[in-house]
Structure formats: structure tokens, C-alpha cells
Amino acid sequence: MALVSGHPKSRLMKGFTALGPYIREGQCSDDHFFFDCLAVCINMQPSPEKREFYGWWIDLNAEEKRYTYTYHLGLFDKEGHWSEKKIKEQEVLDKLESSLRQFHTRLRAYIVSLDMTLEPADSFKDHPFSLSS
Template sequence: MTLNAHPKSKLMKNFALLGPYLREDQCRNDHFFFDCLAICINVKLSAEKRQFWGWWVELKPKEGGFTYIYQLGLYSKSKGWQAEKIKTLEVQDKLETTLRTFHQRLNDMIVAMELTLEPAQDHSDHGIKLLA
């Protein structure tokens, strides 16, 4: 699905301006993927064996805008993203802070394009309020 006057190439270019979050190789015509490796768990391991706490966001176009789903979890090169319950308050706070910051910038960009951003109907918010 394309959004009137917003072809995928234009959206990809705009989303890339948000920083290192866009994963172009995981984006499709009807799906945009962003993630953040916020906290390295084991820095002493070689790069390919390290694990990270972080989050990922998936956007899907809908009439007049996008819906989003986000997850918090653990990333490793061998397994990819795995949704995990965060048990450490400090880790939870860091993930929530980086996710909220990203989400606000994403929302501002989408609103500037005269589009909307809202949670998908089947999205569980994990207790993190992203939009006021």
C-alpha cells in the first residue's frame, strides 16, 4: 500500500533521517522496521556473540497514516530479536527512554507529512505510554 503523495522511496528517505534505527533490509512495501540495540549485555565477547537489550518497532501503512507495534527484548546475531520481559528496573528505564525519544521524533515526522500514527488494534503496550 502506498500513501497518497508518499511513495515508499520518499518514506524510506525520511525515515533514514531519524538516525540509525531504520533497518532497510527488513522493510517491505507494506512494512517498515526500526530497532535499537540500547544496552550491550556482554561487551567482552566477540561482536558476533554479543547480546543486547533493546526494542523494535514495526510500522504498517493504513489509510491516512500508519499503525505501529513495538516490542522490548533481547537481540543476538544468531537468534535475532526475542521478546523478553525486562526484570531490571535500570534496563527497563533505559529502554523506555530511548523508545519514547524515538517515538516522539517518528510521530513528529509523520505528523509533518500530514499523516497519523496510532497503535495497531492488536498491540499490547507493555505499560509504556508513547503518545500523550
């Protein structure tokens, strides 16, 4: 199936998977892709399936000539759901920002290889830091 951008979805999924362990295929749809990263474990005591993490997630949308994104920082809870949360610990925030910037660089390079651009969504105004580069 070719997307609005003209690229086959199977090719895109293969390319997105090669970027690292971030794509959540089950949460993707025709022109929407979901990536996340469980960057910092909050408590190692519970069993792995009950742990909570600080991390980030990106919603990526395919348009005719570009891909747009929004990203969020927050908490991945023991039920497996994301919620936005202001990160107060500077060390945690630094780790989230670093991992998100590294992923964004690889994502941008892949999208440019498709002769497309990667831009913040028009409605995305409240981002904690800029990913442009």
C-alpha cells in the same frame, strides 16, 4: 512507488533514515517498516558480532490515512534475532523506555509532517508503557 498512503517509498525511507540509526531497510517491505535499537550491551567480552543486547523494535504499517505501530522489548541474540523478554532490571528498562520514547517523538513528528497520524495498531493491547504524547 507510492504506498497506500500516497507517499513515495523512496521519500519515506529517506525520512525514516534521517530519524537515526534505527531503520532496517532489509526488513522493510511495501507498506511495512522495521526499526530497532540495540540499547544495552549484555556482555562486552565476546567479539562484537557475537554480543547480545537488550533493546526494542517497532513494526510500522502504512495505511490509507494513518501509520500504525507495535513495539516490543527484548533480547537481540548473537545470531541476530529478536525475542521478546521481560526486562527485570529497572535501570535497563528505564534506558529502553527513554530511548524508545525519544525515537517515538521524532517518528510522530515526521509522520505528522506527512499529514498522517501515528497510532498503536488495533491489535496492540499488551504494551509495557504508553507512547502517546
